[in-house]
Amino acid sequence: MPTLIKNFFNNKISKQINEFFKSNIDVIVFFVILCIKLVSYGKSISPEYFDSSVIVPIIASLLLLFSFSFLLKNKKRIRYLFIIDTIVSILIIADLAYYRYYKDIITVSAVRDAKLLIGVKDAVADVIKINDFLYLADIVIFIPLFKMYYKKINVKVQSMIARTVVFLMIFTIGTVVDAKTFKKVSAEQPTLLTAMSNRIYLTKMIGNLNFHIVDAFNFTSTKIKNSKKLPESEEKQIKSYLESNNSVSNKFSGIGKGKNLIMIQVEALQGFAINKQIGGKEITPNLNKWVNKSMYFDNYFYQVAGGNTSDAEFMSLNSLYPAQSGAAYYTYGGNTLNALPKELGEKGYYTAALHGYNEGFWNRNVMYKTEDFNDFFGQSKYTDDENVGLGLSDKSFLNQSFDKLQQFKQPYFSFLITLSSHYPFNDVKGYENGMDTLDVGNYKNTLFGNYLEGIHYTDKQLGDFLDKLESSGIADNSIIVLYGDHFAIPKQNINDLYKFEGSNSTDDLAWYQYQKVPLLIHFPKDENKGINHVYAGQMDIYPTIANMFNIKNSYMFGKDIFNTSDRKVTFRNGSFTDGKVFYVSWTNTYYDIKTGSKINETPELKSAKEKSSKELEYSDELLNHNLLKSWTKK
Template sequence: MSKLNLFFLSFLDVIFFVVCVTFKILIYGRHMETGYIKTSSLFIPAIAPVIIAVSLSLVLKVKTRSRILYIFNIVISSFIVSDIIYFRYFKDIISLPVLISGFQLGAVKSSVSSLIDLKDFLYFADIVLIIPFINRYVRNIKYNFDLNYKIPIAVLLLFMGITLDFKSFYGLSKEQPRLLSTMYNKVYITRKLGILNYHCLDIYNSISANITKLTPVSREKLEDINAFMDNNKSDNKKLKGYAKGKNLIMIQVEALQEFVIDASINGQEITPNLNRWMKRSEYFDNFYYQVAAGGTSDAEFMTNNSMYPASAGAVYFLYSGNEFNAMPENFKNNGYSTAAFHGFRENFWNRDIMYKKFGFDNFYGEKSYKKDESIGLGLSDRSFLEQSLTKLNNMKQPYYAFLITLTSHYPYDAVDKYGDFDVGDLNGTLLGNYLKAIHYTDEQLGMFLDSLDKNGTLENSVVMLYGDHYAIPKDKEQQLFKFLDMSSASDVDWEKLQKVPLLVHFPDESVKGVNDTYGGEMDIYPTVCNLFDLPGKNMFGKDLFNPKNQRVIFRNGSFIDENYYYSAQDDVYYSVRTRKKLPENSSLKKEKDSTLDQLGYSDYILRHDAIDKLNK
């Protein structure tokens, strides 16, 4: 046997590792790609870190090397499958802070299992069917090349891998200078650098962020943030103090999206009660959820603090030791009693700790309710709202009550308990099940609001009701398009489908109508401060009745207003009116830079627990 053939056979495990892992990363890259990045550009960032890993293994003994590469293959394939499953619902990539709080998924196993596709496990096929036999064959070859041969090859491969990787990192740093350090757009990083480089970068930045927490707060940075906060304040003229002294009943509805409002199926209204109350309220029809990895907890955090979610993971876990200028504390300082209501475990999402931090006097969680009817994850919305009504009646007025519903939680699989709402051809689909779930929740909300009306509570109360986040993940978009009679949708159309309802009901229905102002969950707290004449400071949102600008910013760096939509995941600008792409100009770049500044300011406050240091 020639030395060349012997060399090839001796390193068969290495060759198959490079081929199989690179192939899997490229397939994964195509899965994440949406048509804005050429396939050829995915190859170098995919193979470069693989070459680096291989170069480091070449100097090891054959048996050790094959085992190390086998373990690498398992780890990389696990990351790929986990990322795909996570992306399927959250439209984002897993990060280390997400994994830290990942135990929360244990309570929503049905939600996770419904996202798994058996085809995902084809990524492990080579690990089970091919690689073990190749490794066994390589180990049986008695010839072992001298280090004098292996070291030069290893050094050459290491240099080549680092050079190729440097080119990818450098190119992305030039294209988007702040992206590599802030990680605000994890999907775009993964598309441009590949999954291995992304996860290495994520680990590095996570460690770096924890070290940064220990560094002193920059006075210059605080001055920049203060200057932004001062400039961001709305000129509160309209409805200033209009609800002063009234109760506030805030209802956050699980997975309530705007497309179901005023919509019908088979001649039946999907949300007849919300449709009815919408006409009796101020209804915001351009209102967006702004959540990130924290899901429902992010919505709660934004609503009560007017700060952005964490760049990765959930604020409720990562920053539970921080101080906040939260809405409940603000109300309490002005003579209100405050309480939060949710029919699920008190420690889920760390609520039992965070609600105290926010200043709630009481938190009525699972243990405060009689669990007489369970649907889906826990206590049914019917029982939850009925029992909450009794608790509300016993609260000292004026009060701020914050209620979070549960039954319409993904994956909407309790179809036998939602009633007999007919969804026709959508029966058995995710969208069909969702329509049944949200129709059920609508019925319970209708009875709850009607009860508040009949017992006279609404005569002295403002009710704010909104959806926390999306219901239909992107991989089920075709079901949604079919329901809405859309053959396809542009990126702008899809973003507009991410709206959630917001209605504000005033005593005597003195203010009502459709309000076209663009807003999001960040804007609820400043709006409340204006209506109830509360002191408002250190908030990133705007008063929806006195908007200074109408830009809605999302955690990944995207933004939308009445004129433009910027998709950070693709780095593309669009006209909202024409849906067509636009070239970047100085005005759009200024908006983009301002967006990143705001996200960076919010991150800085969280990481340094700096809310109390502002204005000092």
């Protein structure tokens, strides 16, 4: 008798389990498929990025999403599952494309700036791969399969009570596991979930879906928080920090008084191209010549984030960090700023920005007014007589810009942004006009080879422009600052760069060491020429110019390159370097720059990491609450 009872209950339980799986086969299949997709996404970013421990938060986040499906039945449930699958798949594709270009994870703020992609269609096409669309293949396959399944199999719908119990169980499990994951992250890096300064590392810790949920929550809560006044104690803390950040400047102080300032921001100019040859020819022969006539900084890093070129402008003109997400030029277009053109304008300078592309791109037509440029010479102010790549060729742009400079009232500040060497570097017209071509050998028709040809073209145009400044006498009464704005070679193509450099090291330190851009400062009569090995970044150029031109601005996060010994370059993702140690935020790893080896965290290094994080937070608060508006009035 006991055996019969036991068999009865076993058969009943087995039948119930069987019915549960039959009733919920759609949920189970979609759950497994999305798990595979999200794990595949992690591996696609890079092998060293993916850590098997992220599978737990991936499952937890999916449990939360799928738990709601048990409250639905029949067509409503299957429709919900297809919607979830489609949204997550599109998100993965967007994340992959964004990572390939920016080496970061896409955010809500970045999505707001998606309209900028209209102007860079080639770049978008290059970072989205055909294989990416396999993430959508299951959606097409499952639609007819599930229709056939439900027609042939008599699926018993569970009661509302039973479905509610299942929902509560699964939702609770997902919530508890996620809560433990978030608690662990908060214990390791207390501000990471709120500041999101290191998005890749955060994604590695909590999974892709959880990251986007946290990002959406932070975006919304920040909007609400920023609508309220910052507590006075916090405002005083930020102001005090900035005022103490200013160093006493002596070297080169006032050297630019009465002189013109000509700043040239060069599209995608990276440091590795300087003084290098390929096929027996110099890649940048003209810049090499001017490097020898100027003070050249060979450890100068770009610090851009989601705003790329516009971030380079924003930092160079304001010495404030770029936006946490998206582009500062959009987010803070209505702020009060103590920008370089504003301060020089108050000293009697005529100030003008010059760029041969659409005035509204990167919101420049708005932001240049915010930064107090007297004039903006955009695409409509140039004769569109020759195009290379994205817009007006550098040759035409610089020739026409030179004509404009000759008409400017002195002293003036001119800020020029080049364009032709824009990613993906697949258009180098102009070589046929009497210019030597660059034989890139085995790199022909690769992204790396296209870049070398593109930057060789831009180098020629820059050389002609600089030579005309010199021959016309303008250079004798001007300080010329030239620098690269951001990276040229994305990480997915970095192996060609390593091969070109003959580099055996391919770790994160090696990657960062190739994220340097040239900075050269040319003084009249080639004075003060030489190589300066100091570690610096784009945040530091404004304080340096401020010292040379006697500008008093207490609200800058960068430091004068010439007069600060305690150098430190902080990146938007939380990484930093002081010239001796490099901290890579996404792996939470410290490197000794001299030996290239990993080193353990010390109390001093931990303090430096926390200070970098706090500095990023201060900059965000200053911009989000438009603190300069009240500070400058006072």
